[in-house]
Amino acid sequence: MDIDYIIRISGPMLEGARTTVLLFLIVIVLSIPLGMVVTLMAKSTLKPLAWIAHAYIYVMRGTPLLLQLFFFCFGLPQIPVIGEYLVMDRFVAASLGFILNYGAYFAEIFRGGLLSIDKGQHEAAKVLGLSRWQTLRKVILAQMFRVALPAVANESITLVKDTALLYAVAVPELLNFAKTAVNRDFTVTPFVVAGVIYLLMTLVLTLFFKLLEKRFKFE
Amino acid sequence: MSSMIEVRQLKKDFGSLSVLNQISFDVKPGEVVAVIGPSGSGKSTMLRSLVHLEEVTGGSISICGKALVEDGRYASTANIRDITSRMGMVFQHFNLFPHLSVRDNLELAPRTLKRESVQQITAKSRELLSKVGLSDKADVYPSTLSGGQKQRVAIARAMMLSPDILLFDEPTSALDPELTGEVLRVIRQLAEENMTMMIVTHEMSFARDVADRVFFMDNGDIAESGTPEEIFGSPKLERTRAFLMRE
Numbered sequence: 001m002d003i004d005y006i007i008r009i010s011g012p013m014l015e016g017a018r019t020t021v022l023l024f025l026i027v028i029v030l031s032i033p034l035g036m037v038v039t040l041m042a043k044s045t046l047k048p049l050a051w052i053a054h055a056y057i058y059v060m061r062g063t064p065l066l067l068q069l070f071f072f073c074f075g076l077p078q079i080p081v082i083g084e085y086l087v088m089d090r091f092v093a094a095s096l097g098f099i100l101n102y103g104a105y106f107a108e109i110f111r112g113g114l115l116s117i118d119k120g121q122h123e124a125a126k127v128l129g130l131s132r133w134q135t136l137r138k139v140i141l142a143q144m145f146r147v148a149l150p151a152v153a154n155e156s157i158t159l160v161k162d163t164a165l166l167y168a169v170a171v172p173e174l175l176n177f178a179k180t181a182v183n184r185d186f187t188v189t190p191f192v193v194a195g196v197i198y199l200l201m202t203l204v205l206t207l208f209f210k211l212l213e214k215r216f217k218f219e
Numbered sequence: 220m221s222s223m224i225e226v227r228q229l230k231k232d233f234g235s236l237s238v239l240n241q242i243s244f245d246v247k248p249g250e251v252v253a254v255i256g257p258s259g260s261g262k263s264t265m266l267r268s269l270v271h272l273e274e275v276t277g278g279s280i281s282i283c284g285k286a287l288v289e290d291g292r293y294a295s296t297a298n299i300r301d302i303t304s305r306m307g308m309v310f311q312h313f314n315l316f317p318h319l320s321v322r323d324n325l326e327l328a329p330r331t332l333k334r335e336s337v338q339q340i341t342a343k344s345r346e347l348l349s350k351v352g353l354s355d356k357a358d359v360y361p362s363t364l365s366g367g368q369k370q371r372v373a374i375a376r377a378m379m380l381s382p383d384i385l386l387f388d389e390p391t392s393a394l395d396p397e398l399t400g401e402v403l404r405v406i407r408q409l410a411e412e413n414m415t416m417m418i419v420t421h422e423m424s425f426a427r428d429v430a431d432r433v434f435f436m437d438n439g440d441i442a443e444s445g446t447p448e449e450i451f452g453s454p455k456l457e458r459t460r461a462f463l464m465r466e
């Protein structure tokens with residue numbers, strides 16, 4: 001591996017990493033609130049709402065992410081009649097698939113967080129005169145996020161790596177650039193460079209979540 | 220003045236099991252009532268019914284003259300909240316909010332309900348923390364406190380909304396024996412200040428000492444009630460005597 005070559009390919013690869021980071025940010029920012037809403041729906045006393053939430057979680061967790069991406073990128077336009085209105089930019093379609101998939105996983109993580117909260121917390125809040133909504137906002141959610149934090153960190157790191165699935169729907173991103181360079185230059189170096197860039201991204205995330213966990217230790 | 224708490228023919232069933240069996244009693248202003256009895260006798264259920272943590276099957280509960288439930292029919296949600304907010308409750312397992320500092324545990328409810336100004340609320344939390352002897356713990360999280368300290372914080376928190384009545388559900392049962400004293404001292408002080416209280420407890424000597432009246436509950440009934448002298452000195456019922464011998 002010579003340094004000049006690494007520097008030369010690093011430019012375009014970092015360009016590809018921008019797509020990776022962009023997808024990551026879009027998915028995290030939208031799927032966490034989505035997961036939150038789905039968790040609350042799953043806990044709802046309105047049965048149809050809970051049923052929809054459970055069905056959604058089941059479908060999204062029970063099928064491969066790659067299949068879902070294919071479905072949104074290549075499947076939707078094939079639907080008779082309405083298909084032609086469902087042709088999206090492939091990056092947008094893939095983002096949608098990622099958001100819906102990760103939303104389901106986050107919903108399950110948050111549900112676990114909710115289960116861990118003692119019913120005494122609800123009782124104390126109720127006796128203090130808080131409404132159910134106030135209790136949820138001021139007492140339950142903060143504790144739920146704290147409990148869910150390690151699992152959220154884990155899921156986020158998985159997401160960084162899953163962005164490589166964009167390769168399969170031909171959206172140019174980090175891995176795509178690496179693969180192109182490998183084919184063109186007959187060297188394995190681009191794969192190593194890509195690996196290092198992924199490691200750097202997950203390192204940043206790991207440190208960020210460590211910081212959050214420390215900040216919210218409640219000690 | 221009439222009764223602070225008025226309970227008539229209170230009934231609570233879990234399926235076919237009758238937990239509270241047509242209980243009736245009154246608690247007068249400033250009165251301290253200790254509730255004793257074996258586990259499963261319905262003490263906690265009775266206390267929790269008063270603040271609507273348990274829904275009863277039948278009977279009536281009035282708090283300060285307002286009907287929480289009348290012949291098994293509950294008031295509206297808004298009225299229920301209004302009526303139960305006149306009572307503070309202290310739980311066996313403290314139920315402090317672990318994600319909030321001690322001060323914020325006290326101030327969360329008053330700040331959310333906005334019945335008083337922020338200055339009034341902070342002044343009150345400072346005063347109550349000093350009253351329970353925990354002024355230096357205002358900024359720490361509950362996880363760093365001992366059980367006795369946690370329960371004193373819980374009492375201060377229950378006092379923040381200036382309740383007319385305080386309910387204690389086995390306030391010392393989860394504590395190491397050497398930590399019960401500090402909690403009982405705070406409760407005793409409240410009794411001296413004429414706070415109306417109902418205390419479910421296993422601390423017989425404390426009940427004898429601090430209560431104006433003692434209820435002995437057994438099998439979902441108030442089997443016997445009277446002054447501490449009557450209940451502990453010369454209980455009328457054989458089962459009261461048997462229970463007191465065991466304790």
